[in-house]
Amino acid sequence: MKAPDPPPDDGRETGDLPNERLRSGMHRVADRIADYLDSVGESRVVPRVEPGALLESLPESPPREGEDLDRILDDYERLIEPNVTHWNHPGFLAYFGITGSAPGILGEALAAALNVNAMLWRTGPAAVELEERVCDWVRQLVGLPLGFHGHINDTASTSTLVALGAARDARRPEVRRLGLSGGEIPPLVVYASDQAHSSVDKAAMALGLGLQQVRRVASDGAFRMRADELEEAIAVDRAAGREPLAVVATAGTTSTTSVDPLHEIAEICGREGIWLHVDAAYAGPAACLPERREMFRGWERADSIVLNPHKWLFTPIDCSLLFVRDLEGLKRAWSVIPAYLASEESVTNPMDLGFQLGRRFRSLKLWMVLRGFGVSGVQDRIREHCRLANEFASWVDEHPTFERVAPVPFSVVCFRARFGAPEERQNELQRRLLEMVNVAGPVFLSGTELNGRFTLRVAVGNLRTREAHLRTAWDLLVESARRLNEEVGG
């Protein structure tokens, strides 16, 4: 195997680039990555770029001949890097802040070189077994009992779709073969609070259940699903001949990070025989903190739980962990084995755990992150993010121009400014406030709606974020609100 053939007779090169080009290119990339992350806080979070501008600066057609890697990397530095939104910027406080941390970046680079497709155990023994081990590490980290089997998907959207697919199969095994249409199957209903993520709607849509079968259960004043409303909704559906399929309870909703009453919901699901899926995509990792674990009480009775290491466990996107209690049931729901993928080992093959055949080696980066920080390092960092958010919340609470509109169980603060203007103008003014702050550059916030009221959010999740960055955001908010209030004469 040591002496490969020379290139074919016509002299054209048909291999990969020469190894020395890969090596020098990777070293340049190593420095570029380190330089980028060392200075990312100095640029704007969101680039000042109009839609279509980059498109116009890129050639309309691919080059005829291969180009030098250095030239490509020059263009990367000139055109691409300055025109992304910098998710690793310490001032990124929008949506859910995330971090592609150093150990995770190393892991992702190595995974790209291995290029393992771990669809079967055989096609990536270390990838499959490391995934099993690392998922169990996360299980222990967040204090879930034995009996939960984890595997990694791309996103929480996929994890929830896969989990609800398993729920559908557990409830109505005939659907796998016969489908939902034809009149035998009643509408299958999924319950989630009015604060639950849109991935629940998308999963219901994808699975053929229909958006109308997602029952949005009212939440209480702290944006937690009302258990009494859930019970009533279930009763109404049963009376109407519809079939309750699953409850998606959220631990850490997207708008306010509220936590549904998991214990009560688990009681109801147990009593009614309904699949319980817990969406802990964002907040799940916070269960590693003893002082916050009580908030998750009840999730240990779930049938499935999704938790995204690419959200608050410092792992580069994508990495979504799905725990299920009944691994064999998951396989029954999803496994289809064609002849060209038959294998003889009595092992779990990742391709049987969902609809996707191909599987990246995602556990490598997560393994490196968990080892690089350790359990106590993860705890310290998540605790610090919660502390920062609570610090920010205290500034909001103490300032007469601002009001907080939701509790802060984790690392997200929801708030509004008070404007001396009529109620019907308040939403528009909040939006303008958000825009003014974001246009400035050093921070990036996003908004949401709570009970029809536009609300600003500050979400701490990047490891580079320090109190100074929150202070920058706060100063911009105060100053911008002052100017807006002047304008409206408030």
Next chain:
Amino acid sequence: MKAPDPPPDDGRETGDLPNERLRSGMHRVADRIADYLDSVGESRVVPRVEPGALLESLPESPPREGEDLDRILDDYERLIEPNVTHWNHPGFLAYFGITGSAPGILGEALAAALNVNAMLWRTGPAAVELEERVCDWVRQLVGLPLGFHGHINDTASTSTLVALGAARDARRPEVRRLGLSGGEIPPLVVYASDQAHSSVDKAAMALGLGLQQVRRVASDGAFRMRADELEEAIAVDRAAGREPLAVVATAGTTSTTSVDPLHEIAEICGREGIWLHVDAAYAGPAACLPERREMFRGWERADSIVLNPHKWLFTPIDCSLLFVRDLEGLKRAWSVIPAYLASEESVTNPMDLGFQLGRRFRSLKLWMVLRGFGVSGVQDRIREHCRLANEFASWVDEHPTFERVAPVPFSVVCFRARFGAPEERQNELQRRLLEMVNVAGPVFLSGTELNGRFTLRVAVGNLRTREAHLRTAWDLLVESARRLNEEVGG
């Protein structure tokens, strides 16, 4: 933004690892990747490892304190790398051979550091616009006309699920809201040949159509869907009150890489008003060769086409490109916009193109690959893979102990050995032959079944594969078949 706070008062470190550790770690990774790919051909393709062995060698629990990156990388080199199946090995000839090429690895490392989630244009302007541009480059590369809009998914399983979801919405827009059950919607039928990929079954299952609604149309002697059988199946379904939804035609089936008669199928779909999805996940890139483009004639009339750069376009997994003709229809099918993701720019937001919200920056690696090799470099490499496969096929054809069982339109050869044994033992002997060859170590082949007969495959797709590696496989096959024939007295 230049002077971040010191760590919190208790002295615990709560940031990312120090930048100098990232830098030195990345440089070590750079060398490791180059060394690995320089020597990958010297190891076995599939490691000699028993299920569960790695699991036992990994600590049962995560470490309490963070560990040094060098120690983690030592363990990577000792435990992980030797225990993966080496997809970048020149002797990897199983399934579909793939390559994570040098430019693609660089791109993936950079994407991990940027850690962009391009769910919205705003959250990654360069990522969204580069994706649009690069998908159009691929469109031009393979000679598809204007009017196809490309975007990138993780796998072909996802692309096909998303495409068939769009087909469902185009046919029955009410399903989005009402779902399939309740008796109003007749069974919706998907047609695919008996050679089509299992992802079609999985998509039909996921979408609630049911496996039974996948009509497996018989193929001809060269494993191509029979257009007359397709027409008849459609007529039978219509007569029975079922509703034809989509035809999935394959350009490059998984077992033999046969190409369905796309032109005829497109005619039928046009006449019948049925969505045409073309699965060109593997073979699509070969349409860049003028001498093979005729094989794809008709795909320009498809409603959707999937083509995987992570298969035969030298891009690290995962990267699956879905082209659709009706971009607005795709959005109508899949878009659900919650308040916390509302955006104001009049742009296409990737989250509206499927069920997944989060989107990695996958176009970066593909851009670097297309620039690194150029159109002619891609053509040369794909042409060489086809040449190698045809060379191997000629050895099979010329040897009395072997028989080829399918044409070789691209880079995959299907063949069997002739054993002097009764027909009922032939399949078992082919399996034993495959196992003997794979156990040896330097090459890795996989098998399939064609008309109930177990068949061996040699699939060329890695850029390191040279004629010498095929010769190694061939010598092992000949010698192993000889020994097996001795054993059975043939």
